[in-house]
Amino acid sequence: MISNAPRIMISAAGSNNGKTTVTSAILKAFTMKGKKLAAFKAGPDYIDPMFHSRVIKVTSRNLDKFMMGENNCKYIFSKNSNGAEISIIEGVMGYYDGIGTDTSCSSYELAAILNCPVVLVINPNGMAASVCAIIEGFKSFREKSNIKGVILNGVSNAMYEYYRKIIESNTDVRVYGYMPRLSDCMLESRHLGLVTAEEIGNLESIIEKLGEQALRTIDLDGLYLLAASTDPIKYEEPRINYIGKTRIAVAYDKAFCFYYEDNLDILAEMGAEVIKFSPLKDKELPGDIGGLYIGGGYPELYVEELSGNKSMLDDIKSKVAAGLPTFAECGGYMYLMENFIDKNGDKDGKVYSFAGAIEGNSCMTGSLKRFGYITLTSRNDNLMCKTGESINGHEFHYSDSSNTGDSFLAAKPESDRSWMTIIADDTKFVGYPHINFIGNLKFAENFMKKSIEYYSGSR
Numbered sequence: 001m002i003s004n005a006p007r008i009m010i011s012a013a014g015s016n017n018g019k020t021t022v023t024s025a026i027l028k029a030f031t032m033k034g035k036k037l038a039a040f041k042a043g044p045d046y047i048d049p050m051f052h053s054r055v056i057k058v059t060s061r062n063l064d065k066f067m068m069g070e071n072n073c074k075y076i077f078s079k080n081s082n083g084a085e086i087s088i089i090e091g092v093m094g095y096y097d098g099i100g101t102d103t104s105c106s107s108y109e110l111a112a113i114l115n116c117p118v119v120l121v122i123n124p125n126g127m128a129a130s131v132c133a134i135i136e137g138f139k140s141f142r143e144k145s146n147i148k149g150v151i152l153n154g155v156s157n158a159m160y161e162y163y164r165k166i167i168e169s170n171t172d173v174r175v176y177g178y179m180p181r182l183s184d185c186m187l188e189s190r191h192l193g194l195v196t197a198e199e200i201g202n203l204e205s206i207i208e209k210l211g212e213q214a215l216r217t218i219d220l221d222g223l224y225l226l227a228a229s230t231d232p233i234k235y236e237e238p239r240i241n242y243i244g245k246t247r248i249a250v251a252y253d254k255a256f257c258f259y260y261e262d263n264l265d266i267l268a269e270m271g272a273e274v275i276k277f278s279p280l281k282d283k284e285l286p287g288d289i290g291g292l293y294i295g296g297g298y299p300e301l302y303v304e305e306l307s308g309n310k311s312m313l314d315d316i317k318s319k320v321a322a323g324l325p326t327f328a329e330c331g332g333y334m335y336l337m338e339n340f341i342d343k344n345g346d347k348d349g350k351v352y353s354f355a356g357a358i359e360g361n362s363c364m365t366g367s368l369k370r371f372g373y374i375t376l377t378s379r380n381d382n383l384m385c386k387t388g389e390s391i392n393g394h395e396f397h398y399s400d401s402s403n404t405g406d407s408f409l410a411a412k413p414e415s416d417r418s419w420m421t422i423i424a425d426d427t428k429f430v431g432y433p434h435i436n437f438i439g440n441l442k443f444a445e446n447f448m449k450k451s452i453e454y455y456s457g458s459r
Contacts, residue, residue, distance in 0.1 A: 001078070001234070001235055001236065001237055002232045002233065002234055002235075003074070003077070003078035003081065003082070003232065003233040003235070004230075004232050004233075005038070005077070005078065005081035005082065005084060005087050005230075005233075006084075006085065006086045006087065006224075006227035006228045006230060007077075007081065007086070007087040007088075007089060007114065007116050007117075007227055007230055008086070008087075008088060008089070008116065008117050008118070008119055008223060008226055008227045009042070009088075009089040009090075009091055009107065009110070009111050009114075009116045009117070009118045009119070009146075010022060010023045010026065010088060010089070010090050010091060010118075010119055010121060010151075011090075011091030011094075011095040011107045011111075011118050011119070011120055011121070012091065012094065012095065012120060012121040012122070013094055013095065013120065013122065013134065013138065014093065014094040014097075015093050015094065017121050017122075017123060017153065018121050018123070018153040018154065018179070019090055019091060019121055020048050020051060020090065021153075021179070021210065022121050022151055022153060022179055023039075023048075023052070023088060023090040024051050024052070024207055024210055025179060025207075025210035025211060025213060025214040025218070026088060026214055026218060026220070026223070027039060027052060027056050027088055027211075028056075028207050028208070028210055028211025028214065029211045029212075029214035029215045029218065029220055030086060030088075030220060030224075031056055031211070032211050032212075032215060033215075033220065035085045035086055035224075036083065036084050036085045037056050037058060037084055037085070037086060037087070037088065038058065038080055038081040038084035038086075038087040038088075039052035039053070039056055039058065039060040039061075039087070039088050039089075039090070040052075040060060040061050040062070040063050040077060040080070040081075040087065040088070040089040040090070041060060041061070041062050041063070041089070041090050041092070042062075042063055042064070042089060042090065042091045042092040042107045042110050043062070043063075043064055043092030043093075043105075043107075044062065044064050044067060044373075044394040044396075044434065045062070045092065046062075046257075046258040046259070046260075046296070047258075048060075048090055049061065049062060049261075050257070051203075052088075052090070054203060054204075054207070059080075059261050060261075061076055061077075061080050061261060061262060062076075062260055062262070062436070063076060063077055063089065063110055063114075064105070064394075064436065065104075065105045065109060065110060065113065066099065066104075066105045066373045066392050066394075066413070067373070067392045067393065067394060067435070067436045067438075067439050068436055068438050068439050069438075069439060070113055071235050071236055071238075072238060072438045072439070073110065073113055073114070074113065074114065074233050074234075074235035075235050075236070075237055075238060075438075076262060076438065077089075077114060077233070078233060078235060085224075086223075086224055086227045086228075087227070089110070089111075089114070089116060091107030091110075091111075091118075092106075092107055093106075093107070094107075095107050095108050095118070095120065095138060095147075096108050096138075096141060096142065099372075099373060099413055099414050100413070100414030100415070101414070103142065105373070108142060108145065108146075111146045112144065112146065114233060115230055115231040115232070115233060116146060116230060117146055117148040117149075117226050117227070117229065117230060118145070118146045118147045118148060118149075119147075119148065119149040119150060119151055119176055119223070119226070120135070120138060120147060120149070120150045120151070121150070121151050121153050122134065122135065122150045122151070122152055122153065123152070123153045123154045123155075124152055124155060124163050125154060125155065128166060129166055129170060131163065131166065131167060132166060132167055132170040132171050135147075135150060135167065135171050135173050136171055139171075139173065147173065148173070148174065148226055149173055149174040149175065149176045149222075149223075149226065150167065150173055150174075150175055150176065151175075151176050151177055151178060151179065151218060152164075152175065152177075152178040152179075153178070153179050154179070154180070154181045155178050155180065156180055157178075157180065157217070160177075160178045160217070163175070163178075174222070176218060176219040176222050176223055176226075177214075177217050177218035177219045177222075178217050178218070179210075179213060179214065179217060179218070180213070180217070182209065182210070182213065238438070238441065239441075240266060240269045240270065240441060241270065241441075241445065242269070242270060242271050243270040243271050243445055243448040243449060243452065244270075244271045244448070244449075244452040245271050245272075245273070245452070245455075246271065246272050246273070246289075246290035246291060246448065246451040246452045246454075246455040247272065247273045247275055247286070247288060247289045247290055247291075247455060248267055248272045248273070248274055248275065248289065248290065248291040248292070248293055248451055249275050249276075249277055249285050249286045249289045249291070249292050249293070250264065250274050250275065250276050250277070250293045250294075250295070251276075251277060251278070251279050251293070251294040251295065251332060251335075252276040252277070252278065252295075253278035253279065253280045253281065254280065254297075254298075254301075254302065255279060255280055255297050255298060255299045255301070255302040255305075255306060255331070255335075256279060256294055256295050256296070256297040256299065256331060256332060256335070257295070257297045258295050258296035258297050258329070258330070258331065258434070259295040260434075260436045260437075262436060262437065262438050263293075263436060263437045263444075266437045266438065266441070266444050267293075267437075267444060267447075267448065270444060270445065270448045271448065271452075272290075272291070272448060272451065275289065279294075279306055279309065279312055279316075279335065280302060280305050280306060280309065281309075282309075282312060283309070283311045283312060283315075284311055284312055284315040285312070285315050285316060285319060288455075288458075289324070289455070290324075290325065290451035290452060290453075290454045290455025290456075290458070291324065291325040291326070291327070291447065291448075291450070291451030291454065291455075292316070292319070292320070292324050292325070292326045292327070292328075293326075293327045293328070293332075294326075294327075294328040294329070294331075294332025294333075294335060294336070295328075295329050295330075295331070295332050296329050296330035296331040296332060296434060297330075297331040297332075298331065299331045299332075299334055299335050299340070300331075300334075300340065300342070300364050300399065303340050303342060303352040304352070306335065306352075306354065307340070307352035307353050307354065313353070313354065313355045313356070316336070316355045316357055317355045317356050317357045320336070320355075320357040320358075320427075320428070321357065323426075323427045323454060324427065324454060325383055325427050325428075325447060325450040325451045325454055326357070326383075326427065326428050326429070326430065327383070327384075327429050327430070327447055328429075328430040328431075329430075329431070329432075329433065329434050329435070330395075330397055330432050330433075330434060332430070333358075333401075333423075333430045333431050333432060334354070334362040334399060334401065335354050335355060336354070336355045336357040336358050336430055337354055337355070337356070337357075337358055337359070337360045337361060337362050337401060337403070338353070338354060338355075338356045338358075338359060338360060338361055339351050339352060339353055339354055339361040339362075340352045340354055340361070340362055340363065341361055341362070341363040342363070342364070343363055343364070349363065358403065358423055358428070358430060359403050360401050360402040360403030361401065361402050362399050362400065362401040362402075363399065363400065363401075364398055364399050365398055365399065365400050366398075367398065368396070368397075368398055369397055369398060369399065369400050370395035370396070370397060370432060371395060371396050372394070372395065372396075372412065373392065373393070373394055373412070373413055374392070374393050374394065374395060374410040374411060374412060374413075374433060375390055375391075375392050375393075375410070375411045375413060376390055376391050376392070376393050376408045376409070376410055376421070376422065376433060376435070377389070377390040377408060377409045377411070378390065378407065378408055378424070379406065379407055379408060379409060379420075380407055380424065380425075381426075382407060382424035382425055382426065382428075382429060383424060383425070383426060383427055383428055383429045383446065383447060383450055384424065384429045384442075384443040384446050384447060385440075385442060385443055385446060389440075389442065390440070391435050391439050391440040391443055392435075392436075392439050393410075393433040393434055393435045393436075394433065394434050394435075395410070395432050395433050395434070397432055401432075403423065404419075404420070404421055404422075404431065404432065405420065405421055405422045405423035405424070405430070405431050406420035406421075406422075407420075407421075407422045407423060407424035407425075407431075408420070408421050408422040408424065408431070408433075409421075410422075410433065421433060426450075427450065427454075429447075
């Protein structure tokens with residue numbers, strides 16, 4: 001199959017250069033101009049797509065070669081950009097930053113896969129002609145870099161013309177405008193990146209200001225023409241089989257909001273009715289369900305509310321014990337444990353009761369416990385797969401637990417490091433790792449089959 005969707009990638013020299021702010025400003029400005037958009041995020045991050053979705057009111061998707069595979073990146077992009085006048089892809093980290101010491105699974109590699117022109121966000125403050133050396137270095141570091149332009153971030157109107165002349169007279173890269181420093185439009189961050197869209201009460205006004213600024217100072221017409229200059233993408237559509245009817249309850253609120261939307265889409269395409277519920281507010285699980293899916297998030301921020309909702313905790317514990325097929329990742333896995341211990345500088349810490357559907361306790365720590373891509377290989381037959389089957393995943397968490405599981409071997413792709421992880425049996429698959437079903441559709445199929453079996457038997 002072939003996609004001709006117009007597209008550009010917004011990337012940067014490194015993290016914390018303003019990619020999300022600039023991307024959000026561009027998205028908002030294009031919506032103000034009445035354009036139909038699609039948005040994507042390179043890599044495994046959950047939070048930036050939430051901002052995209054709030055800005056344009058259209059679900060933003062992740063594109064991750066390691067977790068999805070090259071063809072599936074093309075498929076997910078093409079499927080979700082169909083009908084859009086322009087698609088904006090936000091890069092991850094620095095443009096060339098990938099796995100280990102090379103560019104594997106970097107924004108650069110994704111841009112090559114998607115035949116996508118790239119615009120770098122550059123902060124030139126404190127430089128003059130030296131900014132050209134940075135731009136030229138990025139252009140020439142790899143063959144076919146796809147870098148076609150830059151947007152200057154954090155510069156004043158007076159300095160913009162100065163930098164534009166320097167760059168365009170010393171390089172063949174076009175400057176597509178600038179964003180000044182807007183102190184009242186800063187997006188807060190937390191240990192997992194930006195705080196979630198739901199937590200910023202004045203997000204709409206912030207995004208409105210960013211969009212208005214982009215209308216004035218970013219060359220949107222130029223970006224639109226650049227996006228239209230792309231070559232076609234060729235891809236194969238994966239076979240997503242219809243498995244049967246069931247209802248799967250998905251935890252979805254401020255505490256649990258980290259989901260790859262494609263996971264939910266795949267379950268729906270296979271026959272599931274996805275029923276969202278709130279562990280914070282609802283008193284029990286939705287009725288007449290065949291499966292339970294609790295994603296990641298920030299349960300540590302809502303421990304009092306989650307722990308205080310006893311009827312929900314009791315209902316989850318009893319249904320998981322009765323064999324309800326259950327898939328939980330990271331924060332969802334923490335929620336299923338017996339307790340959360342909030343140390344907060346206290347040696348012993350305050351104990352909050354959680355569901356107790358699995359043994360063990362969790363707590364926050366002062367450092368990153370696991371970070372990066374992993375390949376998960378099963379050590380036993382379980383809800384998702386048979387012994388020896390595998391799927392690529394990702395971990396990123398500051399919490400730790402007393403029972404991380406030993407049903408899977410997690411191996412780092414760029415080193416010899418490995419460890420045991422995930423608690424999995426015939427009806428459960430719970431642990432810190434995040435997975436994307438498109439990377440191995442058998443995992444979704446097996447979850448669906450068990451959910452259909454439970455759903456049919458409970459009616």
